[in-house]
Amino acid sequence: MNLEIIILAAGQGTRMKSSLPKVLHRVAGIPMLQHVVNTARELHPQAIHVVIGHGAQAVRDALAAEALNWVEQTEQLGTGHAVLQAMPAVAGDSMVLVLYGDVPLLSARTLHALVGRVAAGPALLTAHMQDPTGYGRVLRDGAGNVLGVVEHKDASDEELLVQEINTGVLAASAAALNQYLPAVGNANSQGEYYLPDVLSMAVADGKTVSAQVASSELEILGVNDHLQLSQVEREFQLRTAQQLLRDGVAIADPARLDIRGSLTCGEGVSIDVNVIVEGDVVLGDNVTVGPNCVLRNVRIDAGASIHAMSHLEEAVVGAAANVGPYARLRPGTVLAEQARIGNFVETKKATIGVGSKVNHLSYIGDCDMGAGVNVGAGTITCNYDGVNKHTTVVGDGVFIGSNSTLVAPMQIADSGFVAAGSTLTKAVGGDELAVSRARQRNIRGWQRPRKANKED
Numbered sequence: 001m002n003l004e005i006i007i008l009a010a011g012q013g014t015r016m017k018s019s020l021p022k023v024l025h026r027v028a029g030i031p032m033l034q035h036v037v038n039t040a041r042e043l044h045p046q047a048i049h050v051v052i053g054h055g056a057q058a059v060r061d062a063l064a065a066e067a068l069n070w071v072e073q074t075e076q077l078g079t080g081h082a083v084l085q086a087m088p089a090v091a092g093d094s095m096v097l098v099l100y101g102d103v104p105l106l107s108a109r110t111l112h113a114l115v116g117r118v119a120a121g122p123a124l125l126t127a128h129m130q131d132p133t134g135y136g137r138v139l140r141d142g143a144g145n146v147l148g149v150v151e152h153k154d155a156s157d158e159e160l161l162v163q164e165i166n167t168g169v170l171a172a173s174a175a176a177l178n179q180y181l182p183a184v185g186n187a188n189s190q191g192e193y194y195l196p197d198v199l200s201m202a203v204a205d206g207k208t209v210s211a212q213v214a215s216s217e218l219e220i221l222g223v224n225d226h227l228q229l230s231q232v233e234r235e236f237q238l239r240t241a242q243q244l245l246r247d248g249v250a251i252a253d254p255a256r257l258d259i260r261g262s263l264t265c266g267e268g269v270s271i272d273v274n275v276i277v278e279g280d281v282v283l284g285d286n287v288t289v290g291p292n293c294v295l296r297n298v299r300i301d302a303g304a305s306i307h308a309m310s311h312l313e314e315a316v317v318g319a320a321a322n323v324g325p326y327a328r329l330r331p332g333t334v335l336a337e338q339a340r341i342g343n344f345v346e347t348k349k350a351t352i353g354v355g356s357k358v359n360h361l362s363y364i365g366d367c368d369m370g371a372g373v374n375v376g377a378g379t380i381t382c383n384y385d386g387v388n389k390h391t392t393v394v395g396d397g398v399f400i401g402s403n404s405t406l407v408a409p410m411q412i413a414d415s416g417f418v419a420a421g422s423t424l425t426k427a428v429g430g431d432e433l434a435v436s437r438a439r440q441r442n443i444r445g446w447q448r449p450r451k452a453n454k455e456d
Contacts, residue, residue: 002046003115004094004174006086009033009101010053010073015225021055023101024062025229028236029260029278031062032223035104042108043115046094049086050101078192079168080184083177090174097171098195102223105232106169110219114212115171121207122172122199124149126164127214135165136196138211146209148200153189164213166196167220176202252291266302290325298329301337315347318354336371353396366408369394376402376420383408395430 013022023033033050040048048066052059053073060070071086083098090096097115099106110125117123124146126138132152137159139147149166150159180198188194199209214220218235221228234255240263241254249269251257256273263277266285275289279297283289287300290308300306300317307324314331317323321339332349335341339352342359350364353371358364362375366383368391369375379400381392390408394400398412401420412418413430422436 001173002091002094003043003097004047004049004090005040005043005045005097005099006083006090007033007036007040007048007050007099007101008079008082009059010051010056010076010082011102012054012076013102013224016229017226019055021059022223024055024059025223026260027104027229027233028240028258032104032232033059033101034063034066036099036101036106037063037066037068039106039108039111040097040099043097043111045097046091047089049089051082051086078186078190079195080181080193080197083195084181084193087174087178087181090177092174092178094174095171096174096177098169100168100222103167103169103220104223105219105221105235107215107219110212110214111169114169117210117212118171118173119208119210121202121209122170122176123210123212124196124199125167125169125214125220126211127167127217127220128163129165129217130163132163132165136168136194137162138164138166140164145203146199146211147203148209149194149196151188151190151194167214168195168222169220170195170199172198172202176207261297272308284319293324330365366390367392367394370396370398370414372397373400374398375400376404378403379406380404381406381408381410 009023011022016022024031027035047069049069049071051071051073053076056072069089073082073085095118114123114125134152136149136151137155138149141147180201184193184197186193202209221232223229223232237258238254240259241251241257245251248267249265249271252272257271258276261277261279264282266283268286269283270288272289272291274292276294281295282299284300284302286303289306292309293306294311296313298312298315301319303320304317305322310324310327312329315329315333317335318337318339320337321335323341326343327341328346330348333347334351336352336354338355340357340359341347344361345358346363348365350367352369353373355371356369356373358375361377363380365381366389367381373394382405383389392406392408392410394412395414395416397415400418403421404418405423407425410424412428415431416428417433418424419433419435422434424434424436428434
């Protein structure tokens with residue numbers, strides 16, 4: 001039997017107090033709905049149907065790259081009504097799994113187990129909670145058979161004592177849903193059409209409803225406000241850090257690492273506290289990352305060190321190179337082996353050759369730098385003329401003195417030497433010394449200016 005998945009994502013999420021549709025709030029850098037879709041893909045379904053309503057176009061746009069069947073629920077009349085909107089697109093002989101766009105931590109393993117319980121009747125995912133306030137309760141008979149679900153607001157005092165709750169996640173044959181959903185009523189405190197009502201209907205028809213218990217409360221946690229969003233975020237990050245630790249990555253504090261994308265690590269990698277990883281990041285063998293660094297879409301090769309407070313974006317760091325502390329590598333930066341970018345240095349669209357050093361207080365942009373170059377403090381490449389960007393080419397073995405200004409387009413040939421404090425506008429040949437600064441004058445007897453007395 002083919003599996004089709006329906007994801008309910010139409011709610012407004014008023015408790016989020018945000019104009020952003022609830023399912024687009026991010027966990028680990030991507031929308032919650034994307035997490036649910038990713039997990040759904042692991043089950044290899046025939047189709048994924050997403051029911052949308054509030055902010056429908058924004059939700060579509062956010063997941064435009066996904067092959068999804070979008071179903072619009074123009075009126076939000078409850079979960080049963082939402083699933084009913086999607087059923088016309090579901091093949092009559094399929095099995096259906098219903099998920100929620102604001103429950104991003106469910107594992108494919110749990111869902112596999114749930115789907116496997118569908119036999120003569122539907123299967124429901126449940127959980128045991130110490131405080132089940134607000135959740136629908138699972139009702140069982142004396143033999144432990146599932147009879148149905150009662151919502152918290154409709155439950156009796158005795159039913160409220162039940163600690164097994166309905167997660168809302170349900171699997172059933174399309175035939176059963178097509179049979180029962182049209183008959184679901186809304187005679188309840190919310191005036192809504194509840195999906196779990198199909199369970200009591202199935203029981204009344206003599207069918208057995210199975211229950212799969214979730215592994216933990218956190219796995220089934222839905223997000224309704226920013227407090228719950230933060231809880232889900234921390235749980236996701238902790239799971240990710242724990243897996244990295246199992247894989248041999250040394251993490252100073254798993255509670256102070258944020259992965260907002262994918263992180264691939266070689267052997268012997270060490271990551272200090274408060275590191276943020278965004279996009280796709282690859283760390284080679286024996287890479288060390290210091291505290292309070294941000295890595296966004298970067299590759300760092302074996303033996304390189306990224307020191308504290310450094311920010312790297314869309315850059316490549318070669319083997320045994322050193323970056324920071326307090327360095328910023330902007331998009332297009334490529335450091336060769338053993339290159340060095342020191343404190344308060346910013347680079348952009350720059351290639352830094354083997355063993356070259358830009359140690360402090362410099363800006364190197366739109367630059368092609370050779371091997372063995374030494375750049376003194378306070379050096380800048382003036383790459384922008386107000387209209388266009390221009391390139392500076394620096395050959396091998398060049399020495400650039402402190403506080404130098406290189407006005408692009410500029411070329412300094414191999415072994416060129418630039419005196420400190422120079423402003424260069426012309427090319428420098430090989431083995432030439434370039435000096436471009438005003439002649440120093442010392443004026444004897446010079447008197448410092450004095451402030452006039454306030455009485456004058």
